[in-house]
Amino acid sequence: MTMASEDGTRQQHYLEPSFSLMRKLWRISRMYFYGDRKSKARFLLVIVLILCAVCAGLFVVMSYVQRDFSSALSGKDIPGFYRAIWKFVGIIVIAAPLYAYYHYMQDLLSLEWRVWLTEYLLSSYFSNRAYFDLKMDGKLDNPDQRICEDVSSFVRNTLDIIILISSQFLNIIGFTGVLWSIAPELVYILIGYSVLGTVVTVKGFGSRLMRLKFQALQREADFRYSLVRVRDNVESIAFYGGENHEAATIKKFLASMVANFREIILWNRHFSLFNNVYEYAMIIVPSIVIAPRYFSGEVQFGVISQTGFAFHRILNALSIIVFKFDSLSGLAAQTERLESLLSALDDHSGDVRLMKRHLGKTSSAIGLNIDNDGDDTPLLNMRPEHISSGLSSHTMKRETNVVNIVPEAVPSGYISREVGPGLVLKDVSILTPNLKTVLFTDLNFQLAPGESLLVMGPSGCGKSSLLRAIAGLWSRGSGILQSPLRSETFFLPQKPYMPLGTLRDQLLFPVLSSNSNASSMHSDGDLYEALEEVKLQELPARVGGLGAVKDWSDTLSAGEQQRLAFARLFLHSPKVAFLDEASSALDANNETRLYELLSKKLEAYVSVGHRTSLVKFHTFVLEFRDYHSWKFCHRNEFVSI
């Protein structure tokens, strides 16, 4: 979840009614109506439009019945009066179920569309770790709100507008005939008047109200996220006594949201003024035009009310932008937010493709056999001759001298990734995601299968970033990185992630416990055994069994969470584990015992840690020193500085 910041990362949108906005609306809508569920989508839409047409037809019939009714009343025509009453009853009997079914189909289509679009966005959001890269990129605020609420409002409003336009179009067709047959001059008046009203609305209020609505969505999402952050960090805030600070921060978001709403209310008042004048100015026009003909006996009394009815139906239809501007401006804001999310996801998958192409070129340039089709496909068979000769001694010392480099000067490519049995880094340089800082350059080392590495160094030198690069989370930089298949590795971050769900879910994560493979792979006995290994055997009894559901990050201590993460690691038994200060919250005894288990159970592992007591559990030590240099040596040669 990214909150838009005030430092310029927030995207500025100057929304205005335009063809580009309509194109965006069409782009999002066509994805569903031309997508994999198009048959159902189109079927539902056609049904809704047919029902809409029938309802519009009923309105035309109603205008004639109303005419007969008024004429019968004014002419004291008793049989005519009862005939009109019976016609009314007939229309109501048909219209009542028809309307109910019409709204039901509308709701059904809206739900289907929402589900489809949400699922589509979720798939894109989680593919190629887009959620991670979007957060790192920091340009798109609150993707969660876009996926959750903007989709829902967008679908509802778009559907309303489609139906409205269709019904108004039918109204224009149906009632223009009626009005034309009575008073053609009224049709001309209506056209001129509605064009004028639309131009004033679009030019006078369009871009301002749309921008305000866009900001309203953005600021509401920021406000809500500031509250969610508090809920996620209650303990830290309580320890710091940070209530005043948090309340002040949240109030700032509230104030910004309210300021925007004040502006919306103000502009709504201006618009409402214009809207009322526009609507009321026309109320008596049809009567003024028709009354002289009624006085001269040219038309019956009922024609006056029929003309008024038809006139206002057409006025509503032609003035759709004026009368529905509130929902249209809301829809414009939702369209813009969804479109920028879709574009960011598209750009991301484009970047991934570009990266793969780039890697293909790089590798062929150095004569390596690359296949970029998937994470788990062996890509490169790196032989010793690809590694600089100095590496084979396993003891290297090298000075690097670039720390903060202007973006133009940094390596602009990607780290080439390979799959191989060990872990090999050749001339690897890594950039931070904002591409402003080179963390280290020309890092070279290799670990054969079965060899383990401890990465040490001062805070902020790039130890975790190295693991991120190995895991494929960061790719910007240069060099070649060979590591085992992703499915053979397992990463433990410093702060273990505790997903929502049962104790069983915590142990099996990232495998879903509902997945049939999970239960065939790990019986409850295995889970209890893993808990015993990390000295958490009493946990199931304490919390109510493996099926107990809790907020685990609040229920368990930091050390317990780290031990649970080790149990998770042992259950998955990967070939190679990567541990980023994964035992930092543990006491020395627990840490030693877990590392003893680790060295027995796993072929190899790479740890990031600060304690020299960990050195004995690893074959090699890579030590970063003062951001400028690094040293790779055997553990027997390691001398702590």
Ligand SMILES: Nc1ncnc2c1ncn2[C@@H]1O[C@H](COP(=O)(O)OP(=O)(O)OP(=O)(O)O)[C@@H](O)[C@H]1O
């Ligand atoms: N998303 C980001 N954008 C820009 N810079 C970042 C980002 N994430 C991390 N950095 C910077 O990259 C540098 C290296 O971070 P990293 O987490 O790898 O350090 P570390 O050596 O693991 O530190 P520690 O021992 O404190 O955990 C830090 O200076 C950090 O501020």
